Amino acid sequence: MTLLTHELRLLLRSRMALLALLLVALLAAASVAAGMAEVARQRDVIARIQPKQAQDMAAVAQWAAETKDPGTAAYYSFHATWDTPSPLAFAALGLRDVAPYILRVRALGLEAQLYDGEAFNPELALPGRFDFSFVLVYLTPLFVIALFHDLVSGEREAGRLRMLDALTGSGRSLWRRRVLLRGGLLFLALAAPLTIGAIQSAVPLPTLLSVQGLVALYLAFWIGVTLLVGRMRWSSVANAATLAGIWLVLTLILPTIAHVAINRLIPVGEGVELTLAQREAVNRAWDIPRADTMRAFYAGHPEWKDSPPLTDAFHYKWYFAFHQVGDESVAPKVAAYRNGIEARDTAARGIGWLLPSVGVQAALTRLANTDMAAQLAYQDRIRAFHEKLRNFYYRYLFTDTPFEKDDFDRAPTFVGGA
Amino acid sequence: MNAITLIARDELRLMRRNRVTVIAFALLTLLTLAAALISWSHQSGIAETRARFQAQAAQEFTAQPDRHPHRMVHFGNFIFRPLPLLAAFDPGVDAFTGNSMFLEGHRQNSANFGDVRQSSLLVRFGQLTPAFVLQVIAPLLLVFLGYGAVARERERGTLRQMLVQGVSARALLLGKLLALAIVAALVGLPALAAFLLIAGQPGALAGPMAVMVLGYGAYLALWSIIVILVSALVRRGRDALLALLALWTVLVILLPRVAPDIAAQTHMLPTRLETDIAIQQDLHRLGDAHNPDDPFFTAFRQKVLRHYGVDRIEDLPVNYNGLLAVEGEKLTSRLFDDYAKRSFTVQQAQSRLTDDFGIISPAIALRRLSMAAAGTDLEGHRRFLAQAEAYRYAMVQQLNQLQADTVRYADDKAKDAGADQRKRISADHWQTIPQFRFKPATTGDLVEASLPGLGLLLAWLAFALLALLPVARILQKARA
Numbered sequence: 052m053t054l055l056t057h058e059l060r061l062l063l064r065s066r067m068a069l070l071a072l073l074l075v076a077l078l079a080a081a082s083v084a085a086g087m088a089e090v091a092r093q094r095d096v097i098a099r100i101q102p103k104q105a106q107d108m109a110a111v112a113q114w115a116a117e118t119k120d121p122g123t124a125a126y127y128s129f130h131a132t133w134d135t136p137s138p139l140a141f142a143a144l145g146l147r148d149v150a151p152y153i154l155r156v157r158a159l160g161l162e163a164q165l166y167d168g169e170a171f172n173p174e175l176a177l178p179g180r181f182d183f184s185f186v187l188v189y190l191t192p193l194f195v196i197a198l199f200h201d202l203v204s205g206e207r208e209a210g211r212l213r214m215l216d217a218l219t220g221s222g223r224s225l226w227r228r229r230v231l232l233r234g235g236l237l238f239l240a241l242a243a244p245l246t247i248g249a250i251q252s253a254v255p256l257p258t259l260l261s262v263q264g265l266v267a268l269y270l271a272f273w274i275g276v277t278l279l280v281g282r283m284r285w286s287s288v289a290n291a292a293t294l295a296g297i298w299l300v301l302t303l304i305l306p307t308i309a310h311v312a313i314n315r316l317i318p319v320g321e322g323v324e325l326t327l328a329q330r331e332a333v334n335r336a337w338d339i340p341r342a343d344t345m346r347a348f349y350a351g352h353p354e355w356k357d358s359p360p361l362t363d364a365f366h367y368k369w370y371f372a373f374h375q376v377g378d379e380s381v382a383p384k385v386a387a388y389r390n391g392i393e394a395r396d397t398a399a400r401g402i403g404w405l406l407p408s409v410g411v412q413a414a415l416t417r418l419a420n421t422d423m424a425a426q427l428a429y430q431d432r433i434r435a436f437h438e439k440l441r442n443f444y445y446r447y448l449f450t451d452t453p454f455e456k457d458d459f460d461r462a463p464t465f466v467g468g469a
Numbered sequence: 470m471n472a473i474t475l476i477a478r479d480e481l482r483l484m485r486r487n488r489v490t491v492i493a494f495a496l497l498t499l500l501t502l503a504a505a506l507i508s509w510s511h512q513s514g515i516a517e518t519r520a521r522f523q524a525q526a527a528q529e530f531t532a533q534p535d536r537h538p539h540r541m542v543h544f545g546n547f548i549f550r551p552l553p554l555l556a557a558f559d560p561g562v563d564a565f566t567g568n569s570m571f572l573e574g575h576r577q578n579s580a581n582f583g584d585v586r587q588s589s590l591l592v593r594f595g596q597l598t599p600a601f602v603l604q605v606i607a608p609l610l611l612v613f614l615g616y617g618a619v620a621r622e623r624e625r626g627t628l629r630q631m632l633v634q635g636v637s638a639r640a641l642l643l644g645k646l647l648a649l650a651i652v653a654a655l656v657g658l659p660a661l662a663a664f665l666l667i668a669g670q671p672g673a674l675a676g677p678m679a680v681m682v683l684g685y686g687a688y689l690a691l692w693s694i695i696v697i698l699v700s701a702l703v704r705r706g707r708d709a710l711l712a713l714l715a716l717w718t719v720l721v722i723l724l725p726r727v728a729p730d731i732a733a734q735t736h737m738l739p740t741r742l743e744t745d746i747a748i749q750q751d752l753h754r755l756g757d758a759h760n761p762d763d764p765f766f767t768a769f770r771q772k773v774l775r776h777y778g779v780d781r782i783e784d785l786p787v788n789y790n791g792l793l794a795v796e797g798e799k800l801t802s803r804l805f806d807d808y809a810k811r812s813f814t815v816q817q818a819q820s821r822l823t824d825d826f827g828i829i830s831p832a833i834a835l836r837r838l839s840m841a842a843a844g845t846d847l848e849g850h851r852r853f854l855a856q857a858e859a860y861r862y863a864m865v866q867q868l869n870q871l872q873a874d875t876v877r878y879a880d881d882k883a884k885d886a887g888a889d890q891r892k893r894i895s896a897d898h899w900q901t902i903p904q905f906r907f908k909p910a911t912t913g914d915l916v917e918a919s920l921p922g923l924g925l926l927l928a929w930l931a932f933a934l935l936a937l938l939p940v941a942r943i944l945q946k947a948r949a
Contacts (some may be wrong), residue, residue, distance in 0.1 A: 078723075081638070082906075085727075085730050088734055089730070089733070089734070092734070093739070096740060099743075100740065100742050100743060101740075103743060103746050104742070104746070106746075107746045107749060107750075110749070110750070110753065114757070114760070129745070131742060131827075141748075144680065144807055145587075146586070148582075148588055148733075149565060149585045149586060151741075153740050153741075154742075155742050155745065163571070166581045166582065167578065167579045167581060167588070167741075168567050168579040168580065168581055168583070168741075168743055169579075169740060170579070170740065170741050170744070170812055171738065172732075172733070172816040172819050172820065172847060173565035173566045173732050173825065173847060173850060174562055174729070174816075174820050174825065174840075174847045175729035175732055175819055175820075175847060176565045176729075176818070177561070177565055177729075178725040178726050178729060179593050179726055179732045180726065180729070180730060181726040181727045181729075184497035185726060189722060190718065190722070190723070191859050193714065193718055196714075197711055197714075197715075199705070224781065231693075245869070273873065287707045287708055288617070288707045289489075289716070290704050292489070292613050292706065295609070295613070295714055296493070296613075299606065299609060303592070303594070303595065303605065303606065304500065304596035304597070305590070305608070306591050307594055307595050307596055307597035307601070308503075308507075308597055310588065310589070310592055310594065310596065310597070311507050311596075311660070311949055313589055314511075314584075314588055314589075314622055315511075317798060320518060321586050322581075322582045322587060323522050323547075323569050323582055326547075326571065326581075327522070327525065327526065327529065328546070328567075330544065330547075330571075331529060334533075334540065334543070334544045336532050337536065337537075337540050361886065362615065363885060363886045364884050365884070370737055388587075391587075392587050395587070395588060395589040396589050396590070398589060399589030399590055399591045402591070405932070407593075409590070409591065409594070409758070412590055412593075412594075416590060417681035422590060423589065423590065424584070436889075437691060449907050458567050465948075
């Protein structure tokens, strides 16, 4: 113990080491604060829209109730969905700055609504956000390099190496002590702000421990690399330059090359194709016999097939039926589009096993539920909610039940998951 | 031969003899060429896809059968944002914005299917483009090659020797700087070659390209000076390297991330949901189309009847429903424009705040210059959105006018079995609606937009050059 405190005193006497550790702590704390501010803002926005949404619904109900027409009610009622940030979202904002976390849908064709985006400034999204995952993935290795590159070579250059090696009882345990001390302090500088933020955000303990484990593993990887390079017995300068080069390749160059390769090998043109096809299918309904549309609709939804037949007059049930048939006609394209995105995501995760920078980023965004999988899960929740909306309005539409003012309050409401 | 060129030649010879230096340099050259090639093929792939989809959408629009014009208002049109030529060099925000848009009546849809929402997380690690290599990686190479330029002489004691022998510190610094600047020029050469390849394409604009060459040149020169300055000021080579790495991290990696965060928290954007609701409320206030006694629409009806000198809308020579649609679209479009302008004012304030960080980070200043000159910045996206909205409005109003002029009011109201056929007008009309043509920014627009960034960079350069003087004086004293 006294040896360790002695080493600690020695380490902290070096101005650079102290500065580096303080800087890591400062950056980690700032990134946690920035992430928490962003998550708080997103929570505020979600809270803020609720009364506005209710007011909008009431305004529609005000005039649409007079018609008592369920079709009018369904056509004009927009229903809000939202994706509440998880407790850990502050640590890795992931896709939450570019993908919508609020989306309004109505009971019409979903495929024309699901891919709508949120208004955001792309110039702010371009460089990426300043969150804990950024500090960990990009900056931490540089601090590891700063603190470890001269662990042995520094002593050699100071002419103390032979003496240290000759000291009885030191040898390996000396270096182990120094590595553990520097690594431990780095871990503390990173994990302390993170843990404080996590406790304030009510992150479940297993998740927090996983993140801390990830931090420790990533640190261990980079310390391992620096020690390996250190074994080459080069000068401190050569060590530092080599390590910075390795960092450059692993965190900046290889991920960008992998990105191009993945997008090239796995195309996802179906996104645009499916919306074009869906529009074509929906609008074609105006040019074909209405009975054809109804037949196609009842084939998939026999529960409504006893609905009274259409007359010459316009009936909203036909309108909603062709929207649904339009959605169903592009189902294979929808699946292909989604598979393409998932395949890209899976490929990137695979690369994460080779590139620790990518691996840690992927693991963190997964734990924080801010990655592509979380995005797709939100889309699934919207899909399920939309299904409920359809069924709700169909119960009136296909049985010609008048839609009263109270019925507006009976519409399903979205349950925002955390 | 004077002292400066002698020193520069000596330094260059030393670099040439150093295997690591040569390898690093060769790797960067390869990376630049690979980036240029990949980016070029990637961007031309995107351009080709978008052109294909655009042609398909146009074909589908004109291939629609005889229809009621209002059906075409809702069939709408898809448009795709074409890429500017220089996007192959700096794609800017292209991957982060939707690039296709569905245009229809009385709705303003978002631009969808941006790359960022359909790519893996790797897209957030940056994109391998010549711009990325020059902005981020080239300075790092200059750091590696130049950190020891002066510090090494000091460590070995050769610095004092030279000063004693009458070489002025200023000549020494300028000589070392000249050597590093030559390396910087060589680093920029492959990118320049890629750039000239783009310039050979039809439609390339000379003005913005000249600004870009100037900007990237100034940036690399600036880093050369920074490296030499730090190398001269710091006692040991290792400290110089670490200090420069720290500086690079802060200026190139950290600040470009911190600035947008501050901007996003300072100027908050309303969500689309809120904007949509606000527009609905405003519309409701202006006139309630669902209320038969609404004062606004009653006044409109009176005005139309007076204009045509008739008492009943049934007696009008035009279809009243068509006129109503034109009037309604006018109302909503005005609101769309109004809210879009507000949203862009906020976004511009955000971007401006980020740009101001260019005062402390030349990388931010260069990025601003580069995207603005390439036409791939926020303004480039806004240009697309504004033209899309103008096109949407013209298309919808042309269809509404067709409804007023060619569909009889009595047919429009009729609900009998044959009414549907009588409401339809010939598909030939769809041909008369012009296709969307994106008007790219002019040379003047792009150059003007890139000037603030260039100004900042040149100010940085001037400042760094001036800093050489006091540093030379300090170095001179090292003799004593």
